[in-house]
Structure formats: structure tokens, C-alpha cells
Amino acid sequence: MTQTPSLKTQQMQVGGMDCGSCAAKIEAGVQKIPGISETSVSFATGRLSVTYDPKQVSDREIHDRVISLGYTVISPESHGEANDRGHNHGSGDFNLKEELLPVLGVVVLLVLGIIFEKPLHDTPYSIGEYAAFIPAYLISGWTVLKAAGRNILRGQVFDENFLMTIATLGALAIHQLPEAVAVMLFFRVGELFQEYSVGRSRRSIKSLLEIRPDTANLKVNGTVKEVSPETINVGDIILVKPGEKIPLDGEILEGNSQIDTSALTGESVPRTVKVGEIVLAGTINQSGVLTIRVTKRFGESSIAKILDLVENATSKKAETEKFITQFARYYTPVVVFLSLAVALLPPLFVPGATHTEWVYRALILLVISCPCGLVISIPLGYFGGIGGAAKRGILVKGSAFLDTLTAVKTVVFDKTGTLTKGVFKVARIVTKNDFSESELLKIAAKAESHSNHPVAQSIREAYGQPIDDADVTDYEEIAGHGIRAKVNNQVVLAGNDRLLKRENIDHDNGNVEGTVVHLAVDGRYAGYILIADEIKDDAIKAIQNLKSLGIEQTIMLTGDNRIVAKSIAERLGLDSYMAELLPEGKVEAIEKLLSRSGKNKVAFVGDGINDAPVIARADVGMAMGGLGSDAAIETADVVIMTDAPSKVAEAIQVAKKTRQIVVQNIVLAMAIKGLFIALGAIGIATLWEAVFADVGVALLAIFNATRVLK
Known part of the structure; x- marks a missing residue:
């Protein structure tokens, strides 16, 4: 539901619900208040969620209505309030x-x-x-x-x-x-x-919510003191000892270790981490001592969003x-x-x-x-289905989406970061018009210096030298095409085949398996850089599992060229693919599939960063590897907390069960x-x-x- 800016959503823990019909009574009673837009009560969690217009109704009026119906509102202010119905079932304290x-x-x-x-x-x-x-x-x-x-x-x-x-x-x-x-x-x-x-x-x-860390070891002027994670700011340095939960999202400054991510992802195999890598709150440090620079406040961390999702699903x-x-x-x-x-x-x-x-x-x-x-x-x-999925590292935002998953017959995948690892490496440099390989790589690295795209990062990594920002001016990203920038006062174009065609620059087609970045300097074709990506280990198994569950169509959408798309689609056993799509082209492709699907539902699986419009448009939007992605958690209906495509079939299996x-x-x-x-x-x-x-x-x-x- 898209919330109108003037509306506010309030959640209350309600005590005294001794039967499922109590939830219905509270919903009906609160819904009658003028200004209430939507009311939902979960008997399983004892939680009331109300969306209302604060200009027409106050929190106190909602609170009083719940009390008048014979229940209690359990909050920090009234947690000890007596329950006149005998037992405080909503609190979960039942002997x-x-x-x-x-x-x-x-x-x-x-x-x-x-x-x-x-x-x-x-x-x-x-x-x-x-x-x-x-x-x-x-x-x-x-x-x-x-x-x-x-x-x-x-x-x-x-x-x-x-x-x-x-x-x-x-x-x-x-x-x-x-x-x-x-x-x-x-x-x-x-x-x-x-x-x-x-x-x-x-x-x-x-027990799922016990992954919430209680304390953090904050380093201040060479000393370490134990504080609440909520009090720590971005940029602060924390120390995590073996056996402790990592309390906040952050970057490792010192140390290497193995971390247990099972509480978040459902994966039992520990992951090795080292200096420079990002670690997430709620995971457990198993071996070495880690010094971490905090990158997100606790309220903005992945763990805080996950806790909120599970509690409010x-x-x-x-x-x-x-x-x-x-x-x-x-x-x-x-x-x-x-x-x-x-x-x-x-x-x-x-x-x-x-x-x-x-x-x-x-x-x-x-x-x-x-x-x-x-x-x-x-x-x-x-409630059990949502909890069971969360144990497997799959966050479902509501039972409505569990039902929708059971009707899915078409699963559409993004390519990069979803079916492939998204870890790009420069595989080959092909030069033209008297440019050398080192010169071409240098120009490309500077042109891509302000881009966060994985392809740009791989080019900068291959270059491996610091880039002076003063060398790059008039930087412009052209959606679905590439980049235009001035590098040392030369106009550089770096992008795909469409970009050079748009600028009427003659060039090689670069019909090879991999992502091709074409370069032109002052309107003259300079060559291309071939970037290689790898298919994820369980991608083939993921497609096979979906077929065994009765999924009729598996489709891949990508902005990459047709040769790359065809090769990956054939290796994975996908039913079809659409290549060379602009971001709006992916939305159009989903729209066409939705118009033809009838009663059957269409799921889209993306990495949650640049696929937000398509995730939002599909019947079920699934964010792959979205644990650290704010866009994924905000937009998707289902968040898969690992990079494993096989979790898509697992989510559908849980929904069907x-x-x-x-x-x-x-x-x-x-x-x-x-x-x-x-x-x-x-x-x-x-x-x-x-x-x-x-x-x-x-x-x-x-x-x-x-x-x-x-």
C-alpha cells in the first residue's frame, strides 16, 4: 500500500487477546474511529498496526479505544498495566x-x-x-x-x-x-x-529476533568501553572479540576472522572476512579479533530493518x-x-x-x-510460514505475499548480481587508432572514476593507480548507455554499443562473450575493454528446482548484449531472455508479461539496487542478496538475505507448504x-x-x- 504523506502509521502491543476473534473485535472497534485509514491486528504477535490521519485522530484516542474494548496497550509507559481480562496473553508470559x-x-x-x-x-x-x-x-x-x-x-x-x-x-x-x-x-x-x-x-x-545485539565495545582514545549499539555514530571504531555478535554494520580496519551468518541468512557455512570487507550487525565473530569502523547507525542497519520486517510481517x-x-x-x-x-x-x-x-x-x-x-x-x-521462511534466510513482508507466491508461474531474473556473481574482471583490452592498452585503460579508469557500477569498479581495480579528481570534469551518466566526461580536456565516451551508435561513431561490434565497454576520445573510436562475469554456483540448480515446482517460464532480463545473454540463458536452461534493455525497457517487459499472465502471477528477482522499479511493478518483487541494500528492503515484497538464486524456489516451496x-x-x-x-x-x-x-x-x-x- 502506498502511504499518503499526511497519514501516519502507529504500532501498539496489545495485551489480553485470548482468542483469534479478539483480533477481529479490535480491528472493527478501532476502524470505526473517524480518520482511521487501515487497521490490522495479529493475534499471533499481539500487535496492532494503525494507519491514520493525525489531523483527525490522536494516538491517545486509539489507545483509549483499545482500552474501552477490554484490552490493554503494552508500551514502555504502560508495560506494567494490569490486565482486567485475567492473563496478559499479548505479553507472551504464559505459564x-x-x-x-x-x-x-x-x-x-x-x-x-x-x-x-x-x-x-x-x-x-x-x-x-x-x-x-x-x-x-x-x-x-x-x-x-x-x-x-x-x-x-x-x-x-x-x-x-x-x-x-x-x-x-x-x-x-x-x-x-x-x-x-x-x-x-x-x-x-x-x-x-x-x-x-x-x-x-x-x-x-x-528466537529469530534474538540476533539483536545488546552491547558494543566502543574504542575511545585507546580505551574500550561497553555501550549500547544505539548510542554509536557513523565513523566510530568498535572492537569485536571472538564469540561476540557484531553489533553494527561496518568496514573491517584490522584483523581477519570467520563469521557465522546463519542467524541472518540461514547459511550454516561460516564466511571468511578480512580488512576492507563490510560485515553486518547480527552475525557472530567466530575466531579473530576485529576492529571495525561503523558505516551505519543502529536504526539504519540491516539488522534493525530485518527485525522490523519480521515483527510486522x-x-x-x-x-x-x-x-x-x-x-x-x-x-x-x-x-x-x-x-x-x-x-x-x-x-x-x-x-x-x-x-x-x-x-x-x-x-x-x-x-x-x-x-x-x-x-x-x-x-x-x-505466521508460521513467515517465521519458517525467516529461519531459512528469506524475509516475506506479509502473508498476502505468501499466497501470491503459490500462484507464481513465471519467474523473471535480472542477470548481473542475481544469476551471475557480479564480480567483474577485465579480461581483454582491444585498442584501435594508435591507442596503447595502458593508455586506453587509464582513460577508461578516469572516465569511470565517479561511477559505482560494478563494471566501472573492475576497470578502476585493473588500473590500480590513484586518480586525481581534477583530471575529470563535466562528468555525466547517461542511463542505459554509459558515461560522458572530460578527461584532461578530452571528451571521453565510455559505454555500450548503443552509446556509440547514438553519437554516430564507427566502431567494432565487440561480439564476444562478456560485457563490452567501448571508448571514444574526441569523437574517435579508441577500442574496447572486455569485462568477464561468472555464473553463480547454484544458478543452474535454482532453475531446475523452479521447473520441478511447476514454474512454467523462467526468463532473464539484462542490459547486456545479446551474445552474452544468449550464452548465459543456454547454460542455465532458461526458457527465454531479453537483452540490451534500458531500465525502462525492463519495466515494459514486465508489463507485457503481466498483461499476458491472467490469474497466474509473475515474480521478478533482482539485486535490489538498480532494479527497484521492476521489483515494485511485479506481482511479487524479490530482492536477491539484498541484506545490505536499503533499496531492496524498502521496495521488495520478499528479501532473500543471501546471494543464492536457489532461495527463490525455497521461498515458493515454503509458501506452498x-x-x-x-x-x-x-x-x-x-x-x-x-x-x-x-x-x-x-x-x-x-x-x-x-x-x-x-x-x-x-x-x-x-x-x-x-x-x-x-
């Missing part, structure tokens, strides 16, 4: 052992009540059965009764608390005391396991999640009125039907129809609930079986959802 103690007490009372129910029923001491069942009912159901009562007073009638309250009070009214207690008991046990499962998923994501919801939220909103009232019809109509129209029998059947319908399993397990499945689990949960819940509704309606199922089925469906769906994290 299963403590919660099980009252449950065990209820079990004891229920068993005693059942044992003594018959002997006491026909005696003057029949009150004894109430002495066991009523306390058991109140202990197990107090939080449900309280929540239902409070919600009714606030006009929020139809939810799972209301369903359970009506079902159990109805059971008490028809003197089905054991069933009433059992419904509350098993509902509470189901909630405990739901909370435990959600807690596990939260802890799994939290659930705000962009998939259509399935949105559907389930809407479904639950209308489903519960329908179930209540249907149950009312089951209780009231048959005794009026069916001969011999009794009110007690049909009220009992209606109560079964209420219990079995509780939507908790779906409302929790669907978001939890997507997530989707499969979500569909399994929907089918499982609907099938079992449908079966027991039918059994209850014809009088075969009892309240005991109904509550077992309801809790069982919820737990099965939740445990199934957590599989995607692995």
Missing part, C-alpha cells in the same frame, strides 16, 4: 503449569460430583451434587462468563464466550450439570493449549485470513439463531418432541459451532464440525462429544499450523 492447577481442581470436583450424583439425587441431600458441580462450573468458567457479560454490556454479543455461556447455562437449566461443567472445563483446557501453542510460535519468532494479511475474520463475524450470529430455531420449532411441529430434548440438541449445536479453531489456526499457519496447511485446517474444521452438527441434530451426539470435537478440532488445527515453522 501452563500455573494455569493447570485450577483445572485439576475442577476435574476432582467433577469426578466427585459424577460419583455421588446418583446416590444423592433421591435423598434429602441432593443439594450435595450442586455443592460439587456449581463450584466446578464457576472455577472453570468464570473468565468466560465475565468476558461474555462485559462484551454484552459493550454491545459485542456474538463471540465464542457468548456461545459457551448460553450453551452451559442452558445445560444447567435442563439439569445437565455434569455436561455444563464438562463444556466449560474442556473449553478452558482447549484455550490453555491454544495459548500454549501460540506461545510456542511467538517464542519461535522471538503479519500486518499485510492474506485474503484467506481476511475471509475467516469476516466469516467468524457473521457465522456466530447465524449459529445462535439456528440453535434457537432448533430449540423452539420442533416441539411446536413434531409430534412427541419435548422441549428438553430439543434444547439439549440446540446446546450441542452451539458448542460444536464455536469458530475458535479456524479463527486461530489460519493466522497461526501464515503454508497454503497447504491452511487449506487442510479449513477442510478439517469444516468437515468435523459439519459431521457433529448433523449427529447432534438427529440426537446421536451428546454435549460431551460436542465439546471434545470442538476442542479437538481447534487443537489439531493449531498443532498442524505449527508444522510450517519447521
Whole structure:
């Protein structure tokens, strides 16, 4: 979503959400405030994200609305605020052992009540059965009764608390005391396991976020002191000892070592680093002592952006999640009125039907129809998919993009830095018109002195001598063509075939495998420099893996010449390629593919630096090796934190597994609930079986959802 400049996005950690429908209530309640543009609540993370117009609504009003709905806002100012709903589920502090103690007490009372129910029923001491069942009912159901009562007073009638309250009070009214207690008991046990499962998923994501460094060793005037990474500025010098996390992005000034990048990239093989190389915050220094000059403040570092992405990924919801939220909103009232019809109509129209029998059947319908399993397990499945992808070094910015990945049939790759290593080296120098090789290289290096392009860097590296900035004037980059500059008062053109054709300079075509930089001095052709690049080690495997996943087309887009493009496309086994494209030409190519794709989706994979427009235009934009690239993290829908193209297929695989689990949960819940509704309606199922089925469906769906994290 493109955010209007006047709009502001605020995030709050919400406490007290004890079921997935709580998230829907908060969304609906906050959305009603005038000035709110978009609201999203993740039950899995307990986070509320609100986009609003600060001229119409304040942070305080949003905060107060959440409080008025019966929840708490956990923030640095109010972290210790009491939670009037019993347990602060949003905080993630959940102790299963403590919660099980009252449950065990209820079990004891229920068993005693059942044992003594018959002997006491026909005696003057029949009150004894109430002495066991009523306390058991109140202990197990107090939080449900309280929540239902409070919600009714606030006009929020139809939810799972209301369903359970009506079902159990109805059971008490028809003197089905054991069933009433059992419904509350098993509902509470189901909630405990739901909370435990959600807690596990939260802890799994939290473990990903533990890569955040806590301290840094700052060097000041020859001494080292331990400080917070947030206090360190660009240019400061830090010391990282073996075994410590690298706290900020920076350049190595002294030392060499091996670093463990698995927390960021999912790669288990340590990487060797030396003086002059850039290292990223969150990686672990394994062997030598490193002295590092900080290149980014902590808030701007890759690790800070990654932490923010992982924590906020659930705000962009998939259509399935949105559907389930809407479904639950209308489903519960329908179930209540249907149950009312089951209780009231048959005794009026069916001969011999009794009110007690049909009220009992209606109560079964209420219990079995509780939507908790779906409302929790669907978001939890997507949450697990995002977490599972992050463990593999793949950042997905929202469950909506996981769904889109499952529909991808065309994958389009950029060439340089994506399928090839992007590490260019001068392979050959071909001179013309009396220029020598050393002279041509010198002119090219000076002309390219202000360019950050990998080709320009390779030419400067081959030259290997310092360049005086005074020698170069009137420098101009011509997009998609090359460079024009004055070098020692001579007009130098350095670029591709298109540049020289545009300037009407006769030249060799340079039809060789590699990137060709043509040079002209004062309108006279001087020769060309051949730059070689290498295909990445796993590029061939990446294309094969995509084919095995059912991808119909793999295409490469490049600004390089056709001979180079054809050679690489054939070696990789790509279906097609487009060469000699200007930056706008890549966007046009994607537009054509999108117009022909129909319901199928198109993914574009680029290096995230100069491919931002194409990444933004594709159905799914994927940034390859984008860990240190601000453009990648900002623009892409999926950020692959390594340079491995094989991760593209892995991302699609995770998305398909997530989707499969979500569909399994929907089918499982609907099938079992449908079966027991039918059994209850014809009088075969009892309240005991109904509550077992309801809790069982919820737990099965939740445990199934957590599989995607692995």
C-alpha cells in the first residue's frame, strides 16, 4: 500500500487477546474511529498496526479505544498495566503449569460430583451434587462468563464466550450439570493449549529476533568501553572479540576472522572476512579479533530493518485470513439463531418432541459451532510460514505475499548480481587508432572514476593507480548507455554499443562473450575493454528446482548484449531472455508479461539496487542478496538475505507448504464440525462429544499450523 504523506502509521502491543476473534473485535472497534485509514491486528504477535490521519485522530484516542474494548496497550509507559481480562496473553508470559492447577481442581470436583450424583439425587441431600458441580462450573468458567457479560454490556454479543455461556447455562437449566461443567472445563483446557501453542510460535519468532545485539565495545582514545549499539555514530571504531555478535554494520580496519551468518541468512557455512570487507550487525565473530569502523547507525542497519520486517510481517494479511475474520463475524450470529430455531420449532411441529430434548440438541449445536479453531489456526499457519521462511534466510513482508507466491508461474531474473556473481574482471583490452592498452585503460579508469557500477569498479581495480579528481570534469551518466566526461580536456565516451551508435561513431561490434565497454576520445573510436562475469554456483540448480515446482517460464532480463545473454540463458536452461534493455525497457517487459499472465502471477528477482522499479511493478518483487541494500528492503515484497538464486524456489516451496496447511485446517474444521452438527441434530451426539470435537478440532488445527515453522 502506498502511504499518503499526511497519514501516519502507529504500532501498539496489545495485551489480553485470548482468542483469534479478539483480533477481529479490535480491528472493527478501532476502524470505526473517524480518520482511521487501515487497521490490522495479529493475534499471533499481539500487535496492532494503525494507519491514520493525525489531523483527525490522536494516538491517545486509539489507545483509549483499545482500552474501552477490554484490552490493554503494552508500551514502555504502560508495560506494567494490569490486565482486567485475567492473563496478559499479548505479553507472551504464559505459564501452563500455573494455569493447570485450577483445572485439576475442577476435574476432582467433577469426578466427585459424577460419583455421588446418583446416590444423592433421591435423598434429602441432593443439594450435595450442586455443592460439587456449581463450584466446578464457576472455577472453570468464570473468565468466560465475565468476558461474555462485559462484551454484552459493550454491545459485542456474538463471540465464542457468548456461545459457551448460553450453551452451559442452558445445560444447567435442563439439569445437565455434569455436561455444563464438562463444556466449560474442556473449553478452558482447549484455550490453555491454544495459548500454549501460540506461545510456542511467538517464542519461535522471538528466537529469530534474538540476533539483536545488546552491547558494543566502543574504542575511545585507546580505551574500550561497553555501550549500547544505539548510542554509536557513523565513523566510530568498535572492537569485536571472538564469540561476540557484531553489533553494527561496518568496514573491517584490522584483523581477519570467520563469521557465522546463519542467524541472518540461514547459511550454516561460516564466511571468511578480512580488512576492507563490510560485515553486518547480527552475525557472530567466530575466531579473530576485529576492529571495525561503523558505516551505519543502529536504526539504519540491516539488522534493525530485518527485525522490523519480521515483527510486522503479519500486518499485510492474506485474503484467506481476511475471509475467516469476516466469516467468524457473521457465522456466530447465524449459529445462535439456528440453535434457537432448533430449540423452539420442533416441539411446536413434531409430534412427541419435548422441549428438553430439543434444547439439549440446540446446546450441542452451539458448542460444536464455536469458530475458535479456524479463527486461530489460519493466522497461526501464515505466521508460521513467515517465521519458517525467516529461519531459512528469506524475509516475506506479509502473508498476502505468501499466497501470491503459490500462484507464481513465471519467474523473471535480472542477470548481473542475481544469476551471475557480479564480480567483474577485465579480461581483454582491444585498442584501435594508435591507442596503447595502458593508455586506453587509464582513460577508461578516469572516465569511470565517479561511477559505482560494478563494471566501472573492475576497470578502476585493473588500473590500480590513484586518480586525481581534477583530471575529470563535466562528468555525466547517461542511463542505459554509459558515461560522458572530460578527461584532461578530452571528451571521453565510455559505454555500450548503443552509446556509440547514438553519437554516430564507427566502431567494432565487440561480439564476444562478456560485457563490452567501448571508448571514444574526441569523437574517435579508441577500442574496447572486455569485462568477464561468472555464473553463480547454484544458478543452474535454482532453475531446475523452479521447473520441478511447476514454474512454467523462467526468463532473464539484462542490459547486456545479446551474445552474452544468449550464452548465459543456454547454460542455465532458461526458457527465454531479453537483452540490451534500458531500465525502462525492463519495466515494459514486465508489463507485457503481466498483461499476458491472467490469474497466474509473475515474480521478478533482482539485486535490489538498480532494479527497484521492476521489483515494485511485479506481482511479487524479490530482492536477491539484498541484506545490505536499503533499496531492496524498502521496495521488495520478499528479501532473500543471501546471494543464492536457489532461495527463490525455497521461498515458493515454503509458501506452498503454508497454503497447504491452511487449506487442510479449513477442510478439517469444516468437515468435523459439519459431521457433529448433523449427529447432534438427529440426537446421536451428546454435549460431551460436542465439546471434545470442538476442542479437538481447534487443537489439531493449531498443532498442524505449527508444522510450517519447521
